[in-house]
Amino acid sequence: MSDRQRPLRSAQWFGTTDKNGFMYRSWMKNQGIPDHEFQGKPIIGICNTWSELTPCNAHFRKLAEHVKKGVLEAGGYPVEFPVFSNGESNLRPTAMFTRNLASMDVEEAIRGNPIDAVVLLVGCDKTTPALLMGAASCDIPTIVVSGGPMLNGKHKGKDIGSGTAVWQLSEQVKAGEISLHDFMAAEAGMSRSAGTCNTMGTASTMACMAEALGTSLPHNAAIPAVDSRRYVLAHLSGNRIVEMVNEDLRLSKILTKEAFDNAIRTNAAIGGSTNAVIHLKAIAGRIGVDLTLDDWSRVGRGTPTVVDLQPSGRFLMEEFYYAGGLPAVLKRLGEADRLPFKNALTVNGKTLWENVQDAPLYNEEVIRPLDQPLTADGGICVVRGNLAPNGAVLKPSAATAELMQHRGRAVVFEDFDDYKARINDPDLDVEASDILVMKHCGPRGYHGMAEVGNMGLPPKILAQGITDMVRISDARMSGTAYGTVVLHVAPEAAAGGPLAAVRNGDWIELDCESGRLHLDISDEELASRLAESDPSAAATLIASQGGYRQLYIERVLQADEGCDFDFLVGCRGADVPRHSH
Known part of the structure; x- marks a missing residue:
């Protein structure tokens, strides 16, 4: 029995007996859809990022079929539609460049079509935030089904x-x-095998974030892509999305500030990617939740990393699932009163704590006790100072503890091309105690803020047996990478940030304990150097781009603001003007 309170959104298309209803139904019937499918059934969109150019998502055709079975079984009618598939493995310069484009595709596809709810098929790392961003802007019932990690x-x-x-x-x-x-x-x-990276990279991190936010069914994050239980979960998600329509359980009821606090704490416990900082901010911005870098310090710091997975630890996502997956982590946090908001609502209509309070834990090497963590303080470290007035981030679980308080001489690369040209030079003036600095790799400077921040060390340093140095840039790094790397420096160099003023031989101090990143020159010297930079260079670059590149450079926000486009922030809802044929 339906307890639906609101009329179906799809009825605006299919529920009338006038000329418009005639044409909408008639056109759909050319696919062999019988008339009774339009009689008061929820129309469920299946938003599919399948693409042979996105190998992480290459099995999504089969995944979609299992979702459809669940939808039909629950009394809905499924309609599958494609959206831009921004896979990181092949797409240049980076899938982050097209994350916002994909989100626009998703938003307008949802708003402009006769669907009452949507199932988001996500996998490769940017597809998860892109689809959640687009769906959040529309605020209809939504459930996430991830593709799962490879073997x-x-x-x-x-x-x-x-x-x-x-x-x-x-x-x-x-x-x-x-x-x-x-x-x-x-x-x-x-x-x-099919699936996303099997480390705790950005794809697995964002799958965990989707589950911790309450936007997926339990265990969605970790079931391997080729495990039959992945398809069972897809089927059950198809069941559940029909019920969510009847309950009017929209994203705004799930994506609350409390849900984001839970996700931040979870990210620390799993040793999640620094990219989650940018993506969660962007998703929050679309649903109207005020999330800042300060929240990462307030909620995340002091949380031990208990999931022993690469790149921070030893194991991989298969072991994580077999050990109990994310529900076991959330239960461990909750039992120690480390889960900020146990009563946060999730897509199955239960609270987060109701979903995990009885979760089993099978392997305490993979999911460690809180008093035997991989890293005692695994919360994303936010640093500020005259080098990063709006903040920068570092992942403690992937860093060398001794380098998290360090003072060193800057070895500066003006951009990624400069880095590639000089890093292997045996005559490069560099010592193990130095700090590698790379500029102009932020959202505007290197369109999309490519994952180049984990600069490989100079061969002459590696030959000494040194495996880590402090590195600083306005770039991102892959969630699969590791090292003492300060990322997302904001404002970026291309936006006139202080990073542009750093010169070879300058001394820089990093102190993660106090949250400080300081360039050891006077305020006057810093201002003088920035005044010498040529602001016309960036303007000339923008004017020469054209197309989406120009739109991106002109409208992208900085890393601390989520790198969304300024005109996309906010929830615009699903209402669309009716078109009369």
Whole structure:
């Protein structure tokens, strides 16, 4: 029995007997849809990011079929539609460049079509925030179904992590520790099934964020892509989305400030990607929740990282799921009163705590006790100072503890091309105690803020057995990467931020404990250097781009604001003017 209080949105298209209703139904009937499917049934959109160019999402056709079965079983009617698939693995310069474009596609596809609710099929890391951003702007009943992580990689009889293995092995090649042949031999074994990266990279992080926010069913984050239970979850999600229409359970009832606090705390516990900072801010902005960098310090700091996964730890997503997955982590936090808001509502109509309070935990090596953490304080470290007035971030669980308080001499690269041209030079003036600084890689400076912030170390340093140095940039880094890397410096160099003023030989102080990032020059000297920069260069660059690139550069917000477009912030709802044919 339906307890629906509001009329179906799709009835605006299919529920009338006038000329417009005639045409809307008639056109849909050319697909063989019988008349009774339009008689008061919820129309469920299945927003699919399937693409053969997005290998993480290449199994989504099958996933969608299982969602459809669930929708039909529950009395709804499923309609699948494609949206821009921004996969990180192939897309240049970075999928982050098209995250906002994909979100616009999703928003307008939802608003402009006769659907009452939507199932978001997400996987490769930017597809999760992009689809949630677009759906949040419309605020209709929404449920997330992730594609799941790929199986463990295998190389030389050992498990290797997707993404993380690339960074590790490439550094070993540069250091002369392994041959190029050994490096290439790992290529096929790293990615041996459908699914996203099997490390706690950005894809797995955002899947965990979707579950912690309450936008997916329990266990959505960690079930392997090729495990039959992934398809069961898709089927059950199809069931549930029909019920959500009847309950009018829209995203605004789930994506509350309390839900975001839960997600921030969860990110610390899982050792999640720094990219979550940008994506959660953007999602919050679309639903009207005020989320800031200060919230990451307020909620996240002091939280131990208990999930022992690469790149921070040892294991991979398969082991995480078999150990109990995210529900086991949330239960562990909740039992210790470390889950900020247990009563936050989730898409299955239950609270977050009701979903996890009986969750089993099978392996305490993978999901550690709170008093035996991987990192005692795994919350994203937010630093500020004259080098980052609006903030920058660092991931403690992936950093070297001894380097989180460090003073060193700057070795400066003006942009990524400069870095590539000079980093392998044996005559590069660099020592292990120095700090590598790279400019002009932020959202405007290197369109989309590519994942180049984890600068590989100079071979001459690697040859000394050194595996980590402090690195600072306005770029992002892959969630699969590691190291003592300060990222998302805001404002970025291309927007006139102080990072543009750093010169070779300057001294920089990083103090994560006190949240300080300081360039050791006077305020007068800093102002003088910034005044010498040529602001016309950026304007000339913008004017020369055209198309989406120009739109991006002109309207993108800074990292601390979520890198959304300024005109997309806010919830615009699902109402659309009716068109009379």
